[in-house]
Amino acid sequence: MNLPPLYAVVLAGGSGTRFWPASRRLRPKQLLPIGPSAPLSLIRGVVDRLGGLVPPERVLVATGSHLLEATRRELPELPPAAFLAEPRARNTAPCIGWAAFVVARREPDAVLCVLPSDQHATDAEAFRAALAVAATQAAAGRITTIGVVPTRPETGFGYLRKGAALAAGVHEVGAFVEKPDAERARQYVASGDYLWNAGMFIFRARDMVAAIRRHLPAMARLLDAVDEAAALGEKAEQQAVARFFEETESVSIDYGVMEKESGLALVVGDFGWSDLGSWEAAWELAARDALGNAAPSGSVLVDSRRNLVADLRSSAAGRVIALVGVEDLVVVETDDALLVMRRDQSQAVREVVDALAARGDAQLL
């Protein structure tokens, strides 16, 4: 069977504070050179990982208006029309719906691969293979998701329960499962029946349009208005898009569509996936020396172990970072901040951001 045209819809609207001081309101995680893609940004890694599977002219990037310029700089090969600028954050359903309607206008049978922009996969080939399997399912009319084989009883992710087998490595989705507690997470992982929900969805444009009409009819009407306005010209389209984001509900694609659909396919993915959810995760994925340190070359490490050092200043020339007798730290420098943190306290970086917000240090957020 020949596959229909494949589109990628890269979701790059995320903000987030877990990588402060590297991440900021105008420089969210996906734009940072963290993890194994460094010195490339995460979003650059996501697009590069598509390889030949999706050509640049069929890559769409949904991002916040305030991030548009910075995101374009990361992906200079993409044409201006590739960027869907969200005037305000409305969770994932509106931007995925928008992308589906836009593609459906021209190629209703095209298959869209929705990919979060802030994840990493170490095995790009396996990633593309899973995507191709998912695209085959999608081309046959099934809204499909890729579930990631869990490597630990993570309580920070939702899970996908496998349903009936459809093909090799493909199941029906048995259920979307909320983030579990620790005990339940252990059971999920031990059973082998659960995969991590990594937010990757693959579907024909026409199928998503139909699903939105079924489950989110008000949103569908606003998107129809965008379609109609698009026929009148760019300015009319922009106004309709603004109205869409003004009036549509804020809802995730999981809750708004996926959990209400039946007959979804689930492709088992095992390609060294990580959501790089914290500095701790960045350390885990980083290239490390024999003592477990990940630090810029030129750093001087004396009797120090298992540290992550990141120098993200705009000009790092002629400067040295020295560690003496320290273990399990995260040390991050930017032009305007220095963070020194116990690695296993990475979640608490949020408290720094809260403290800065409370005292009105807006430029540091």
Place this chain on the structure above:
Amino acid sequence: MNLPPLYAVVLAGGSGTRFWPASRRLRPKQLLPIGPSAPLSLIRGVVDRLGGLVPPERVLVATGSHLLEATRRELPELPPAAFLAEPRARNTAPCIGWAAFVVARREPDAVLCVLPSDQHATDAEAFRAALAVAATQAAAGRITTIGVVPTRPETGFGYLRKGAALAAGVHEVGAFVEKPDAERARQYVASGDYLWNAGMFIFRARDMVAAIRRHLPAMARLLDAVDEAAALGEKAEQQAVARFFEETESVSIDYGVMEKESGLALVVGDFGWSDLGSWEAAWELAARDALGNAAPSGSVLVDSRRNLVADLRSSAAGRVIALVGVEDLVVVETDDALLVMRRDQSQAVREVVDALAARGDAQLL
């Protein structure tokens, strides 16, 4: 009894690496704003602590030629003639001898107070009182030293054993004692008979000149040549000084003179003395919050305890330092280096300096 004129001889030739990255070859410890004198430098604190006891025109500062400009900037009120520039480091006897000969030319009965430039005393009044007692002894013809009441069994200092009592708080020097091992240091402190040798010496100019003639005759001959050249003009004097530092032996005043003299006086000093020998000592003396942190105002400290944070960059504006979940660290920033160190490993900072030297990073030394 009226005291003769009092001179201060501030020894500011020290280099040292224990405060890297703050201390450098051209910015040794005494020029740094560390310890309780901050934001003033240690040497500024030493001169200020003299209060009215020694007027600026009788303060001499012995320093290395390469440190002359930086040292003058710290003490702008002193006339150019106050600075004795040592063309090369020759330990303490040559520069103290030089100062004694210089003063003896004009006022052989004047009393010189030799004070290291890189120490701190929290109780300036008690410090001046001890100095006045010592000056009284010196004016009577005894070479005198001030011993510091020990507060811990320190193995890094030499000790002074008390001899026969001469007056209230004044003894003969029983002996100069080398740096002890830990067990011996405990005995010294427990006995109450030992004081720390803090390198402070007080004597009449004529008495030191005579002592140098007795114990270091070759050095005395070179200093006589400096005296003779001085009568011929500044240029001749400079040449004689250069020859003096070229040819004289490198020896400490303790070993070269003090340990060979008899009848020395020892004044008991108790004025919150510290030699600020490491970042650890700087933390001990620093103003700390309830959790034991000493950090620049504006820092964000989350669940962190007993840390020393020093931001010594030339422009620290608009920058924040955040600590999360860390304890007992030293974090020091300069324009060209960042040090993160376990506080109790402060001595190991030397290994960083050695590593930088080994790879030829001369600008960081």
